[in-house]
Amino acid sequence: MPWTLPSRLSRRSLLAGAAGAAGAALLTGCSDDDGSSDTGTGVPLERRMREKAVRDSGRLLERYDATAVAHPALAERLAPLRAAVAAHTGALASADAATGKPPRSASPSSPAASAPAGAPAVSGEPVPPKPEEALTALADAERSLAEARTIALAGAPGELARLLASVAACGAVHAYLLTSPQGDKP
Template sequence: MPWTSPLRLSRRSLLSGAAGVAGAALLTGCSDGDGSSDTAVGVPLERRMRETAVRDSERLLERYDATAIAHPALAARLAPLRAAVAAHTGALASADPAAGRTSGSAPPSSSASAAGAASSAPAGAPAVSGEPVPPKPEEALTALADAERSLSEARTIALAGAPGELARLLASVAACGAVHAYLLTSPQGAKP
């Protein structure tokens, strides 16, 4: 009779173990051999992760603003999505009083005022982040959807090393980003 191993690993347990190893590697960081860490000394992991998430959200806000300026006809469609990204920026920054940066969490009306200045920025003008806004509105929406999708995926990956409350917030924001990507490219997203 053939011998069967009593230990049988499921795919879920393997993935869980891999996520644990990745999280442990993230928490241990890299060192130069003298015992000091290459990461910022004394800065907690959660704070570094929040600061990165806020910067990423601010860049996304810049892309929304640049798209609204380059394509004023899209400003009304983008306004609620931009407002949600601004709210995410505020939520991610709210537990970090040291960050003190609220430039990206401007009220949604700033999108409309940015759209009012559209005459000074033609389609194809570079966004604040340095990437040009495509000249066709459909392409601009697709580029914005790609940015939302990419950030959503990055936040989903970051969940493995995030502390509890931040992990829940990142999961929620990542899910919202995935919905934004869908709404930006679907015909249903174009309806008021």
């Protein structure tokens, strides 16, 4: 009998995937690479990766803000997820501050300006006019970013790899919560 993908991921399979990503991060974290390798830009690999992660999180924050403004009824539901994304942005940016170099990041606490449904978020992606579609679009953005961060683990220095694994796992859970019927309940 051929194996087929389930139409909806179970919580158990989602957590198993997150655990696998965390395990990969731990294995990656055992390398001798200190993240100081330079390429033609002269900027250390770890710093470039962190700056990209901060920019990506900033764009995701913009999507959360635009969705909450376009669909005020969703704002309360989105608030804890948005707060987690803002915390991720701060965690990713804080290591740059520790090196004495200011991070290039979007402000994690600045909400988007008022925009009607269907208007583009600051990142350029339009907010769908129906709340269900807006949640699905936000879940797709979370899922896509989680997948990109999981892929980036392979080239990330140890501590950054662990942080990216944690943030990717959280993003996968956010995607699940945004599209699950349980996400409608407090």
